Amino acid sequence: MTKLAVNLSMIFTEVPLIERFALAHHHGFNHIEIQFPYELSIEEIQAQLEQYDLHICLINAPAGDLMQGGNGLAGVPGKELAFHQALEQALEYADALNIPNVNILAGKQPEDADLLPCLNTLANNLKLACHMLSEYDIQPVFEMINGTDMPRFLVQNIAQGQEMLEAVQHPALKMQFDCYHMAMMGEDVLPAL
16 A cells, blocks of 8 residues: 655644644644654654654655755765764664664765766765665665756766666665656656656
8 A cells, every 4th residue: 555655854844843743643644754853852753753643754864964055975985984974873763763764865976076986985885874774674765866956966867876776786775766856857757667
C-alpha cells in the first residue's frame, strides 16, 4: 500500500517546526519527512511522534552551508571530517527515532574545484554512509537536484545518479526520485520512474 508522507520542512511553515506535528496529524497523515530536524532535540521530536502517532520516514544528513547557498559537505574535497560528523548526527537521530531512510545531499561543485575530485569525494562519502547506516538497518539514499534551482549540484539527472551508484557499488545505496527535480531537468517523469 502507498504511504503518503508530508514534509514538515516544506508544509505548515506558518508555524514553528515543533507545532507542525499536530497539524500533520490533524490533516490525516501518519508519516512525515523532516529535511533537517536538528533544531529540535531527539526528546522533543519523540514526544511529538508519540503524542500524534506519527512516524518519520526520512531525514537528511546535515549538509553544512548548502541550504544557505554554499557548497555543502558530501562532495566537497577537504570537508570529509565535517561530513563524517554530520553523518554521525544523522545516525544518532535516525537510530533513536526509528527513521528508516537518511538522504545524503551531494552538494555543489565549488567554483575553484575540478569536477572529478568532487565526484570521487562524494563516492567515498557515500561509501562511508553505506557502511555506517547499514549497520543500523538504515537505508542511505541520495537524490538528484536540478541545476536550475541549485546550479553546480553534483548529481542532477538520472544518468548521473546511475553513474554514482556504479561508483559506490554498495547494495545499501539507493536513489531517491524527486519528480519535481526530474521534470525540471527535462526527464520524462513516468517512464523514468
